Amino acid sequence: MSILPLAGPSQTASPLLRLIAPDYADTLATLWPAPHTPFLTAAAARRHLVCLMLAVDPVGPVPLDVARLLEEPLRKAVRLVLDPAPDGLRRALERLGEIAWSPADYRALSVLLAEPATAKRLRHAETITPEQVRTLAALPATVRDAGGPAVRMTPPQAELLAEAHAMLSRRLTPTVLDERVRAWSQAANARALFGLVADDFRHELPKPPHPGTDRLKPLETVAAIRDAARRYRNCLEGYVDHALDERSAIYEWLPAPGAVIELTPDSFFGWRLDQARLRSNKGVDEATRQAIVAELRGMGLHVGRSAWQVRRALNQAASPGFKLEPLDAAIAEYFTDD
Structure with missing residues (x-):
């Protein structure tokens, strides 16, 4: 069907009409000139039906007298717009609120009501909102x-x-x-x-940069990292994606008091120590620190300034008053609680 031919956009739509049907106000003002009484005093379901008619693509050659949408029994009026109409459309029109929806939202609702499972879900909703329909449509x-x-x-x-x-x-x-x-x-x-x-x-973690030792064990799976995060009561789980993308490798220091260690790739040195922490992210004591450093260096891993830190120091070295942080102090920062 198609609606009767309309004149060009009207400039006589009232503020109230623009409030309750903003996307259709000019066309509605042509169908029902100011003060638009038949449309404005109609039940919300009838107004939605008229706007739905304007939102869907008209089909067929038979002109439609839009006044019938306000006068016919609602079930019959619905079929004047969509025939066959999806199950539940008539009832849905009664729960769409007072403000007209956008054309896209009306079209999405019509499609969703044609799906049995979704139509059932919408039928049981006390109200149906455009946001709900956009969610389901997406x-x-x-x-x-x-x-x-x-x-x-x-x-x-x-x-x-x-x-x-x-x-x-x-x-x-x-x-x-x-x-x-x-x-x-x-x-x-x-x-x-x-x-x-x-x-x-998330897929399997890449192979660790070193197989580890009796005292320093790589955490080679997502489950192992999450288990360590639970045992050490820290934010280690947040490093899972870093490990997956080879931006980190996580190891556990097994001797008491135990620690988790993060290695990161370095542009010059390869894998290097980035940080180490005890339970609850506490800093590592001196004796444990020395043992971890010795173990890492024995594995051929870099413990010291990163290549970026070295380059930065070199860029600043010619400046008057340049001071270089002692290497031991730089290493100590990797073990210190922030």
């Missing part, structure tokens, strides 16, 4: 169907989850990806869900 169908916290997140969060899903689909088989989606749906909240998705992007 999600892949399999994620929508699985439910869980994904369908309750914000539209930007849903967009990120959809992007992550698309990227994972390039690496995981459909069966494995479906298993992961089911796991996401069981998450307690959005934070837990995004943690699971982040884990799906």
Whole structure:
């Protein structure tokens, strides 16, 4: 169907009309000239139906008398706009609030109501908001169907989850990806869900730069790093992605009192000591410090100024009053609690 031919944009839309139907005010002012009484006094569901008509692409040659949208029984009026109409559209129109939606949101709602699982979810909602529809529309169908916290997140969060899903689909088989989606749906909240998705992007850690010794053991898996973070009560878990990207290698000093050690790659020296901490991020005592330094140097790893620190000192060395921090003091900073 198509609406009757309209004149050009009207300049007579009232402030109230522009408030409740901002995207359609000029067209509505042409259909119902000021003071727009039939439209403004109609029930919200009727107003939404008119705006939905303006949002969807008209089809067919039969002109539509828009007044019928306000007069016919709502179920019949809905079919004047969309025939066949998706199940639940009539009831949904009664829960869209007072303000007209954007054309894109109306079109997304129509598509979502055509999906049985999503339509059921919307039918049970006390109110339906544009944000809710944008979230559902952004999600892949399999994620929508699985439910869980994904369908309750914000539209930007849903967009990120959809992007992550698309990227994972390039690496995981459909069966494995479906298993992961089911796991996401069981998450307690959005934070837990995004943690699971982040884990799906984590692969096995690269080979450590040194196999370690009896006293200094590499933490070679994500699980091992997380276990050490729990035992040492620190933020070590935050270094998992650094280790995955070979920006860090994590080792554990086994003799009491125990310590976690981070090595980082250096442009000149290769892998070098970056920091070492006891439990709860406490600084390392002198005796343990000396033992760790000796062990690392015995493994052929650099303990000292980084290449960047050396270059910076060289750039400053010609300045009057230049002072060089003692090497022992520079090394001590790697073991000191910040």
